[in-house]
Amino acid sequence: MSRLVGLHEAMSRLDAAWAGVEDSADLSREQLIAVSASIGELRRRLDAVQVAVAAGISHESRPELGVQSLAKQHGFRTPATLIAAATGVSTGDASRLVKVGEATASRTDLVGVPRPARYPVVRDALGAGVLGAPAAALIVAVLDRCRVAAGAVRIAEGERVLVAKAQGLGVDDVRTLVTRAEAWLDPDGVEPKEEERRGKRSVTMFERDGMVHLNAVLDVETAAPVVAAFRGFVTAAFAARADAPDAGAADADRRTVPMIQADALAVFCAHVLGCEKRVPVAGATVIVRMSVEDLEAGTGSATIDGMDQPVSVGAARRMAAGGGIIPCVLGGDSEVLDWGREKRLFTRAQRLALVERDGGCAMCGLPPEMTKAHHIRWWKRDHGPTDLSNGVLLCETCHHRIHDNGWEIRIDGPRIGGRDPGGTAGGVGGAGGRAAARVWFLPPAYVDPARNPRLGGRARFDIAA
Numbered sequence: 399m400s401r402l403v404g405l406h407e408a409m410s411r412l413d414a415a416w417a418g419v420e421d422s423a424d425l426s427r428e429q430l431i432a433v434s435a436s437i438g439e440l441r442r443r444l445d446a447v448q449v450a451v452a453a454g455i456s457h458e459s460r461p462e463l464g465v466q467s468l469a470k471q472h473g474f475r476t477p478a479t480l481i482a483a484a485t486g487v488s489t490g491d492a493s494r495l496v497k498v499g500e501a502t503a504s505r506t507d508l509v510g511v512p513r514p515a516r517y518p519v520v521r522d523a524l525g526a527g528v529l530g531a532p533a534a535a536l537i538v539a540v541l542d543r544c545r546v547a548a549g550a551v552r553i554a555e556g557e558r559v560l561v562a563k564a565q566g567l568g569v570d571d572v573r574t575l576v577t578r579a580e581a582w583l584d585p586d587g588v589e590p591k592e593e594e595r596r597g598k599r600s601v602t603m604f605e606r607d608g609m610v611h612l613n614a615v616l617d618v619e620t621a622a623p624v625v626a627a628f629r630g631f632v633t634a635a636f637a638a639r640a641d642a643p644d645a646g647a648a649d650a651d652r653r654t655v656p657m658i659q660a661d662a663l664a665v666f667c668a669h670v671l672g673c674e675k676r677v678p679v680a681g682a683t684v685i686v687r688m689s690v691e692d693l694e695a696g697t698g699s700a701t702i703d704g705m706d707q708p709v710s711v712g713a714a715r716r717m718a719a720g721g722g723i724i725p726c727v728l729g730g731d732s733e734v735l736d737w738g739r740e741k742r743l744f745t746r747a748q749r750l751a752l753v754e755r756d757g758g759c760a761m762c763g764l765p766p767e768m769t770k771a772h773h774i775r776w777w778k779r780d781h782g783p784t785d786l787s788n789g790v791l792l793c794e795t796c797h798h799r800i801h802d803n804g805w806e807i808r809i810d811g812p813r814i815g816g817r818d819p820g821g822t823a824g825g826v827g828g829a830g831g832r833a834a835a836r837v838w839f840l841p842p843a844y845v846d847p848a849r850n851p852r853l854g855g856r857a858r859f860d861i862a863a
Contacts, residue, residue, distance in 0.1 A: 544587075
């Protein structure tokens with residue numbers, strides 16, 4: 399009943415946000431945001447009701463009921479196909495609704511004694527309207543996959559962390575979060591899956607219709623330098639385009655990103671054949687990061703900047719032995735212990751330290767090679783120092799968004815490489831102790847009157863007990 403009450407309350411808030419407006423074209427900016435937020439809440443509230451109903455339909459359609467199965471009585475083979483037909487979603491989406499419903503429904507044992515839901519934290523988040531069914535399905539799936547290997551205690555902790563982290567994230571970001579969580583929940587499972595994926599890597603080529611077609615399927619370890627080089631080349635091409643004196647000229651560079659990547663492949667191969675010209679990749683570097691405990695023990699997993707899928711420590715060691723790969727080893731307090739053999743100039747080391755904290759664009763999450771280090775307190779206007787505590791990685795779009803629209807940035811915690819940001823820390827979020835530094839974005843008052851800080855950087859996807 400409480401889920402229906404929440405649904406009615408969300409509908410009332412949507413009515414209030416739309417009040418006095420006949421057409422969406424008449425909504426002000428403030429009303430657009432209010433209506434959008436109300437729609438989001440209503441959708442999540444409706445998801446909570448829908449997964450509960452899906453669990454009920456599944457229960458009434460269980461195989462042992464035979465011809466008395468609810469789905470079969472209505473002419474459907476499975477409860478998922480019945481739900482799909484009734485709601486207009488795909489059978490796959492309906493199956494995920496059923497799985498979430500079953501995972502969050504109350505249960506009874508063999509003698510009829512009530513038992514709690516398999517994932518009570520997910521259930522409560524659905525009921526509170528802070529988690530939608532698609533995100534819940536991703537969380538339930540990873541917890542089910544790791545349930546045996548991780549054990550009940552770690553699964554319960556993983557459920558709590560994932561639900562807390564997933565709130566306010568889009569489904570794509572939740573998928574990234576879940577990928578990191580799987581390596582944390584089942585570190586011993588990373589390497590076997592890695593070997594399986596590595597065995598599937600391939601590049602095929604054939605000619606047709608006057609074109610050469612290439613298809614690459616690469617495991618993360620193999621793909622990391624490829625992806626970093628391609629992204630760096632694209633970034634360099636766009637930077638050159640922006641600096642061109644006449645962008646509107648007939649011979650101006652109007653290549654699309656796929657075109658630039660095709661040209662990059664040709665340039666890279668020509669460079670290998672001739673080795674006479676420096677390849678423009680905008681300083682692209684592959685950084686593999688791992689904890690010192692995992693490195694010493696040879697277990698656990700490592701992450702690669704710009705890639706979602708973690709790799710085993712064995713793969714990280716193999717990659718670090720090659721050229722152009724920087725191993726980043728972290729201590730228990732997340733301070734940088736070693737940047738590997740390629741640490742040279744101070745400015746380069748500063749950028750690497752910012753990459754360690756921000757993971758790419760601290761605001762939108764673009765990979766590191768598509769960002770630049772910017773002063774939080776402006777160099778010229780505010781006389782801001784070129785220090786780690788005053789730096790943040792941003793892509794060009796987010797850089798302009800922050801400067802043009804009145805956003806502010808604060809850094810909390812001590813910090814990159816053990817340094818304290820001093821006056822830059824605004825106390826937002828209040829990590830305290832020896833926690834790693836975090837980036838917070840404060841929206842302007844017209845976006846959020848309360849100016850609630852929004853967590854940015856790598857911390858959005860960190861999984862920690």
